[in-house]
Amino acid sequence: MARYTGGVINTGRPFSYYRKVFFNNHSKSSILANLQGKKLLDIGCGYTPYSADSMFRACFDGGIEFYGIDPIIEENITFKARDSIFTRLTGGSGRFDSNAPGVERAISAMADDLPFGDNEVDTILSCWLIFIWINKEQELLKIFTEFHRILKVGGNINLYPLPDWNSFRFKNRELKSLLNKFDFTQQFIFEPFNFQYPPTNRLTFTKNC
Numbered sequence: 001m002a003r004y005t006g007g008v009i010n011t012g013r014p015f016s017y018y019r020k021v022f023f024n025n026h027s028k029s030s031i032l033a034n035l036q037g038k039k040l041l042d043i044g045c046g047y048t049p050y051s052a053d054s055m056f057r058a059c060f061d062g063g064i065e066f067y068g069i070d071p072i073i074e075e076n077i078t079f080k081a082r083d084s085i086f087t088r089l090t091g092g093s094g095r096f097d098s099n100a101p102g103v104e105r106a107i108s109a110m111a112d113d114l115p116f117g118d119n120e121v122d123t124i125l126s127c128w129l130i131f132i133w134i135n136k137e138q139e140l141l142k143i144f145t146e147f148h149r150i151l152k153v154g155g156n157i158n159l160y161p162l163p164d165w166n167s168f169r170f171k172n173r174e175l176k177s178l179l180n181k182f183d184f185t186q187q188f189i190f191e192p193f194n195f196q197y198p199p200t201n202r203l204t205f206t207k208n209c
């Protein structure tokens with residue numbers, strides 16, 4: 001799989017954004033309490049590992065095993081003024097620290113080749129990435145195969161944003177049979193007059209076998 005770079009904005013969205021799109025706007029304290037003891041990955045995490053107001057950091061501070069995965073992660077990472085500006089536009093502070101606490105859990109990897117063992121992850125989040133491949137069944141197959149491999153049975157994948165999943169008619173047999181190994185729900189998310197939350201869906205896939 002190629003790294004997607006077309007017009008990519010690598011932001012560092014704040015926890016307040018993740019609360020809305022992934023956790024039904026529950027309070028930070030209840031989200032963190034529910035995640036205690038779990039292993040989570042954020043695929044295509046952008047600069048969140050370097051931002052003090054991110055979910056990555058809140059989990060690190062709260063003793064939760066949360067990994068940020070993105071091919072932009074590198075040892076001597078530097079940030080441009082535009083990275084800060086885009087992050088501020090998405091509600092984040094836009095202040096990055098390359099030596100932020102917990103950055104050892106920021107990993108350079110691709111969505112279809114993750115450095116984790118079989119059946120070891122509880123939750124996968126991915127924000128503003130997977131929609132890129134929604135019409136590319138081979139790419140989706142690679143990604144879902146990898147997600148299925150690393151997830152525990154009962155573990156889940158949460159993807160935002162995506163169109164109505166019921167409107168897709170996948171043709172690839174392998175993909176269709178893999179998707180049957182997940183139970184699926186979707187939640188419509190929309191805030192009028194707020195460009196950060198366009199009318200779209202969060203999808204949750206729970207591994208059933």
Ligand SMILES: C[S@@+](CC[C@H](N)C(=O)[O-])C[C@H]1O[C@@H](n2cnc3c(N)ncnc32)[C@H](O)[C@@H]1O
Nearest residue numbers: 003004009010011044045046072110111127128
């Ligand atoms: C549109 S940005 C979204 C960043 C952030 N999650 C957000 O919500 O603003 C997509 C991110 O995915 C990363 N990315 C691109 N191709 C990838 C791949 N194959 N696997 C994992 N991450 C990838 C990019 O480097 C970029 O940071």
